[in-house]
Amino acid sequence: xxxxxxxxxxxxxxDELILGWRDSEWTGMAPFLEEDVAFSSIAQNEIGHAxxxxxxxxxxxxxxxxxxxxxxSPDEYRCSALVERRLLDWExxxxxxxxxxxxxxGRLQELKASDDPDIAGLxxxxxxxxxxxxxxxxxxxxxxxxxxxxxAALDELRPLLDxxxxxxxxxxxxxxxxxxxxxxxxxxxxxx
Amino acid sequence: MIYEVFRQERKGQPFQHAGSLDAADQTFAxxxxxxxxxxxxESEALWVVPREAIIxxxxxxxxxxxxxxxxxxxxxxxxxxxARERAGRALVARDR
Numbered sequence: 116x117x118x119x120x121x122x123x124x125x126x127x128x129x130d131e132l133i134l135g136w137r138d139s140e141w142t143g144m145a146p147f148l149e150e151d152v153a154f155s156s157i158a159q160n161e162i163g164h165a166x167x168x169x170x171x172x173x174x175x176x177x178x179x180x181x182x183x184x185x186x187x188s189p190d191e192y193r194c195s196a197l198v199e200r201r202l203l204d205w206e207x208x209x210x211x212x213x214x215x216x217x218x219x220x221g222r223l224q225e226l227k228a229s230d231d232p233d234i235a236g237l238x239x240x241x242x243x244x245x246x247x248x249x250x251x252x253x254x255x256x257x258x259x260x261x262x263x264x265x266x267a268a269l270d271e272l273r274p275l276l277d278x279x280x281x282x283x284x285x286x287x288x289x290x291x292x293x294x295x296x297x298x299x300x301x302x303x304x305x306x307x
Numbered sequence: 308m309i310y311e312v313f314r315q316e317r318k319g320q321p322f323q324h325a326g327s328l329d330a331a332d333q334t335f336a337x338x339x340x341x342x343x344x345x346x347x348x349e350s351e352a353l354w355v356v357p358r359e360a361i362i363x364x365x366x367x368x369x370x371x372x373x374x375x376x377x378x379x380x381x382x383x384x385x386x387x388x389x390a391r392e393r394a395g396r397a398l399v400a401r402d403r
Contacts, residue, residue, distance in 0.1 A: 147329060148329070149328055149329055149330060149335075149339040149342075149343070150339075152339075152342055152343065153338065153339060153342045156342060156346065247338075247341075250338060251338055254334045254335060254338060257334070258331060258332075258335075
């Protein structure tokens with residue numbers, strides 16, 4: 116794995132970790148129980164994907180997945196502006212989910228074609244789970260596509276796909292604070 | 308809309324009621340059924356049925372109280388015991 120691969124894997128891992136956290140904010144308060152379970156399970160999958168990707172990069176850099184996930188400062192994260200936003204409206208959350216899954220699909224196809232068997236293998240594995248996320252995103256899209264609130268949310272969020280990955284909003288720092296709270300409360304080297 | 312989900316645990320086994328789901332349409336129902344009853348490898352197959360499609364029958368008339376039609380109206384255990392005793396006696400009589 117070269118440094119370029121490692122950097123792009125880290126971008127995806129950060130996206131999956133941060134989106135997983137954002138999606139999990141709906142656990143217990145999604146619009147109805149069935150969706151609560153389904154969406155929480157998607158959130159859990161994304162964090163699982165992040166873990167696997169961090170592990171791959173960590174091996175390359177002589178670090179651990181936890182160190183990569185939690186020991187960097189918020190401005191060192193390489194996640195997209197789309198995933199870090201704290202969205203309090205369901206239609207915006209679904210719009211983000213739809214936009215993300217579309218973009219993620221293209222990215223995974225490229226990784227699946229990688230010369231590095233570890234990268235290609237992991238991408239294929241992740242893609243098999245993402246297929247269900249895409250079905251989920253698509254069914255919500257089909258249902259809401261003519262709702263003005265949903266289309267407005269898509270228009271609002273779409274530009275965030277193309278903004279850079281090095282500038283972050285204060286919302287990421289707030290999330291980071293929450294996300295790393297337990298880890299920071301323990302002396303370094305604590306084993307879980 | 309409410310959907311009823313039936314689950315088959317292993318190939319060849321009968322489908323059994325797993326639970327109910329509230330879903331906007333068939334696509335959502337299918338996705339949620341997978342999520343609730345198939346995600347952990349616990350099912351071989353699922354039947355997802357709109358509750359409205361189920362024909363419910365619950366009045367069973369038995370005016371003349373013909374309890375021999377019922378599974379509990381005919382005690383096989385008793386009859387079997389008597390038959391065994393008769394057979395036993397017949398054997399003893401024959402051996403004499």
